Amino acid sequence: MSPKGKLGILALVSVALIVVFLVIQSGGNWSYILPRRGIKIAAIVLTAAAIAFSTIVFQTITNNRILTPSIIGQDSLYLLIQVFIIFVYGSTSLSITNKNINFVISVAFMVGFAFLLYWFLFRKEGRNIYYLLLVGIIMGSFFGSITTFMEVLIDPNEFMIVQDKMFASFNRINTDLLTISIIAIGLVGLYCWRMAKYLDVLSLGREHAVNLGVPYNAIVKKLLIVVAVLISISTALVGPITFLGLLVANVAYQMLKTYEHKYLIPGSILISIIALVGGQLVVERVFTFSTTISVIINFIGGVYFLYLLLKESKS
Numbered sequence: 062m063s064p065k066g067k068l069g070i071l072a073l074v075s076v077a078l079i080v081v082f083l084v085i086q087s088g089g090n091w092s093y094i095l096p097r098r099g100i101k102i103a104a105i106v107l108t109a110a111a112i113a114f115s116t117i118v119f120q121t122i123t124n125n126r127i128l129t130p131s132i133i134g135q136d137s138l139y140l141l142i143q144v145f146i147i148f149v150y151g152s153t154s155l156s157i158t159n160k161n162i163n164f165v166i167s168v169a170f171m172v173g174f175a176f177l178l179y180w181f182l183f184r185k186e187g188r189n190i191y192y193l194l195l196v197g198i199i200m201g202s203f204f205g206s207i208t209t210f211m212e213v214l215i216d217p218n219e220f221m222i223v224q225d226k227m228f229a230s231f232n233r234i235n236t237d238l239l240t241i242s243i244i245a246i247g248l249v250g251l252y253c254w255r256m257a258k259y260l261d262v263l264s265l266g267r268e269h270a271v272n273l274g275v276p277y278n279a280i281v282k283k284l285l286i287v288v289a290v291l292i293s294i295s296t297a298l299v300g301p302i303t304f305l306g307l308l309v310a311n312v313a314y315q316m317l318k319t320y321e322h323k324y325l326i327p328g329s330i331l332i333s334i335i336a337l338v339g340g341q342l343v344v345e346r347v348f349t350f351s352t353t354i355s356v357i358i359n360f361i362g363g364v365y366f367l368y369l370l371l372k373e374s375k376s
Contacts, residue, residue: 109333116306134201167297175289229300229355304362
């Protein structure tokens with residue numbers, strides 16, 4: 062089957078799951094059920110698109126299919142920000158209780174960190190993307206160590222608030238923040254659209270891209286900024302989902318079997334929507350909210366990550 066046919070099937074499955082999510086066990090209370098579930102679906106689609114798109118772009122830039130943007134350390138920084146605010150100001154601080162302020166602070170710090178990291182690493186010639194990954198891993202570990210240290214010292218009652226921030230959830234979506242996120246991600250998508258034509262060439266590697274006339278360094282820097290903004294917004298909106306990008310991107314590669322990003326990007330987004338909507342259905346109807354979707358996604362993604370590592374080592 063052609064990639065277009067597979068995309069059509071993925072689109073039908075995603076639409077079917079969305080419809081099931083909206084109408085299941087509604088009891089006829091449409092005026093109450095549809096708006097609430099509609100907000101969840103909008104957040105799921107937005108998060109799925111942001112994470113899938115940024116992961117495909119990041120893996121294309123790095124030419125590595127087992128890496129995700131979280132390796133730069135933004136997820137760890139997000140948790141550090143939340144724990145630091147509670148550790149210093151307490152859980153009753155306006156920065157925690159007011160979701161709008163918390164969202165702005167989180168996005169500003171995560172995007173600012175990414176800009177600072179890129180500026181520091183790329184201000185000198187000769188430093189490639191792998192140097193960035195190495196520094197990102199070190200910074201992520203550093204942020205995680207500080208976070209763990211503060212979690213040990215924090216008040217046990219306030220630690221429950223911290224735990225709530227550690228896992229992604231679509232049950233506490235703020236409508237205002239969702240609107241802002243949709244606008245921001247839409248603008249980023251429009252900005253990135255003119256660079257999408259370079260992705261197929263970038264997947265060939267730096268040397269081939271340069272030989273084919275692509276302004277490699279400039280395009281990579283711009284795409285890395287796009288990735289940082291998308292991950293920052295999605296993480297601040299719903300929380301960290303570490304392995305979702307790895308899972309959906311590699312499933313898209315295996316299913317579509319093409320190098321063309323005009324198929325890979327929408328395919329990974331549709332697979333991401335299916336994973337998140339299906340996962341949320343399982344959380345609500347099977348586990349009755351006793352767990353979170355990020356736990357399920359990270360468990361499946363972690364197992365799949367180990368499978369990819371073993372597969373790569375054998376090949």
